[in-house]
Amino acid sequence: MPQHQIVFNDGQAYEHAMGTWSQVVGQQFLDWLDPLPGLCWLDIGCGNGAFTELIAQHGNAAEIVGVDPSEAQLAFARGRPRTQHVTFVHGDAMALPFGGARFDVSIMALVLFFVPDPPRSIFEMKRVTRPGGMVAAYVWDNLNDGSPMAPVRAEMKARGVSIIGPPRADIANADALRRLWIDAGLEAVESRSIKAKRTFVDFENYWLSVISNTSVGPVVRAMRSSDVERLKLRLRAAGTVGSDGITYEVRANAITGHVPNLP
Numbered sequence: 001m002p003q004h005q006i007v008f009n010d011g012q013a014y015e016h017a018m019g020t021w022s023q024v025v026g027q028q029f030l031d032w033l034d035p036l037p038g039l040c041w042l043d044i045g046c047g048n049g050a051f052t053e054l055i056a057q058h059g060n061a062a063e064i065v066g067v068d069p070s071e072a073q074l075a076f077a078r079g080r081p082r083t084q085h086v087t088f089v090h091g092d093a094m095a096l097p098f099g100g101a102r103f104d105v106s107i108m109a110l111v112l113f114f115v116p117d118p119p120r121s122i123f124e125m126k127r128v129t130r131p132g133g134m135v136a137a138y139v140w141d142n143l144n145d146g147s148p149m150a151p152v153r154a155e156m157k158a159r160g161v162s163i164i165g166p167p168r169a170d171i172a173n174a175d176a177l178r179r180l181w182i183d184a185g186l187e188a189v190e191s192r193s194i195k196a197k198r199t200f201v202d203f204e205n206y207w208l209s210v211i212s213n214t215s216v217g218p219v220v221r222a223m224r225s226s227d228v229e230r231l232k233l234r235l236r237a238a239g240t241v242g243s244d245g246i247t248y249e250v251r252a253n254a255i256t257g258h259v260p261n262l263p
Contacts, residue, residue, distance in 0.1 A: 011048035011076020016212035019050035039104035045111030049077025108137035113166035136256035146251030177255040186257030
């Protein structure tokens with residue numbers, strides 16, 4: 001079966017597949033960072049604005065800027081009800097279109113393992129962050145089956161079908177993230193694991209998140225209908241059914257550090 005390149009150019013599809021998941025984990029991430037009010041934020045690889053909206057909701061930011069290489073994703077982000085005061089800019093995580101020491105906080109939410117050269121992107125984050133400012137990120141714990149698509153990938157693998165994942169999944173564990181942050185010269189580096197749950201009103205609502213995923217959807221649509229039904233049965237069994245719907249669990253790794261203060 002042919003491989004499909006991971007491309008994020010559909011804001012609504014991303015919302016179904018990952019946007020809400022990003023916010024479920026992102027809220028815990030922001031609570032952990034416990035930022036001061038009145039800061040200037042940069043959300044790198046902001047995509048359709050799911051996490052950017054959380055920053056805005058968190059309150060008291062002096063400025064929020066989101067940057068992403070997809071104009072289609074940026075268009076969706078600009079249409080969110082809580083991002084009217086956010087500035088969205090087209091740009092590359094490895095060559096940020098900003099001068100040095102521009103922001104108080106630079107963030108990557110579910111992005112770093114898609115960047116071809118993670119060390120270079122972290123250097124860019126550090127470059128645009130003021131001395132004493134915060135550089136932070138979170139990624140799915142893919143190496144330990146922590147992503148929302150882990151049950152799907154496991155079932156596909158058992159059937160000999162490969163689903164492509166983030167190209168740099170090797171940097172998704174806590175030790176690798178710490179090494180990246182320390183090697184970049186960041187200080188007061190801290191990491192943590194974030195566990196979260198999401199309850200869908202029913203299985204079909206969950207299934208929509210599966211087929212909306214840019215790496216999973218094309219593979220599922222190429223399968224025979226009988227195989228799809230068997231996959232759905234297995235995925236239904238992987239969730240926890242309750243009175244309010246069906247629940248699935250995820251796990252992410254988060255990292256933060258600070259740009260050294262000037263002597």
